[in-house]
Amino acid sequence: MKRRDFIKVSMLAAGAPLALYLPQGFAPARAQAKWKIGFSQVTTIEPWRVQFNKDIEAEAKKHPEVELIVTDGEDKTEKQVADVENLIRQEINALLISPKESAGLTGVVEQAIDAKIPVIVLDRNVETDRYAQFIGGDNVVIGRAAGEHAVKLLGGAGAAKGKLVEIWGGLGTQASHDRHNGFHEFTDKEKGIENLLDQQSADWKQAAAYDVMATALRNHEKIDMVYGHNDPMAYGAYLAAKDVGREKEIKFLGVDALPNEGVTWVHNGELAATFLYPTPGAEGLRQAIKLLNGEKIEKKIVLPTLTVTKENADQIMKDNGLL
Known part of the structure; x- marks a missing residue:
């Protein structure tokens, strides 16, 4: 089974099933040669973003x-703002964008819409509802899954105890806030769970998370769990703990569940669990093509999550040719 089969898309529309917001004056019309679709990616450094690009580029090859x-x-x-402005000047037919920051990219998204270019927002949202569609995982749901699992690992509902380190992805990203809020819906009910840090961000980076964790280890003699907003940060925290011989006393939770990364770390016993955050690239391109062909699309598509533990990590790795 290939990765695409592993993260099969579940289309769950939110809000009005066929509500559609298009730029005033937009009318689908076949380009002389090809549809020109621009995709503004925030970065290509993070492994999840690398997979994101691979997925959208693989889908594009299916559409001559x-x-x-x-x-x-x-x-x-x-x-990223300059990139989108350049795409607008190239007179693209549709824009796909995965913003670095919600507020920082809202203005240029509205510029595209004002230029009669429909916009599909992927992964992280912007502070306007004028886009045609949003596609991504539900980070609140993912946070809830992580929080519920954390409580289970720390003793169960009503009895959970432990000292928790949470490492944020980015304080300016809605994804990080949603993963935090969903997680704390469960952990905040447990009087025995103590949060040791206050909004410590590692900007989604493994090396930065190592540094956050190294400081936490120096300042706290006991840490029972780390919740990283993505797998690289959880793994960076694990490496910091390993370097001082404390990794076995701590449970590490991450998010993303790339087979060759988070799932592998669960298989190795380095992470206790990870939670699938599928990339929206392929689905985003398919939806853009539908839109350009004059079809109606949902305002929102939510991609499904999955809890990955020792119980299912090996099978996922086998399905992806890693075992």
Whole structure:
């Protein structure tokens, strides 16, 4: 079974089933040669983003009627804004964007819409509802799954105890806030769970998470669990604990569940669990093509999650040719 089969899309529309917001004056019309679709990616450094790009590029190869233009924001809001402005000047037929920051990319998204370019937002949202569609995992749901599992590992509902380190992805990203809020819906009910840090961000990076965890280990003699908002940060925290001989006393939870990364770390016993956050790239391109062909699309598509533990990690790895 290939990765695409592993993260089969479950289309769960939110809100009005066929509600559609298009730029005023937009009318689908076949380009002379190909549809020109721009994709503004925030960065190509993070492994999940690398897989994201692979998925959308693989889907584009199935559609000879599409010319896909991919840009790399280099993890900088100003660079991503400039990328989108350049795509607008190229007169693309549709824009796919995965923003670095919700607020920072809202203005240029509205510029595209004002230029009669429909926009599909992927993964992280923007602060306007004028886009045609949003596609992504539900980070609140993922956070809830992680929080429920954390409580289970720390003794169960009503009896859970432990000292918790949470490492945020980015304080300016809605995904990080949603993963935090969903998680704390469960952990905050447990009087025995103590949160040791206050909004410590590692910007989704493994090396930065190592540093956050190294400081936490120096400051706290006892840590029972780490919740990283993605797998690289959870793994960075694990490495920091391993370097001082404390990794066996701590349970590490992450998010993403790439087979060759988070799932592998669960298989190795380095993470206790990870929670699937599927990439929306392939589905985003399919939806853009539908839109350009004049079909109605849902305002929101939510991709499913999955809890990965020792019980199912091996099978996932086998299905992806890693065992």
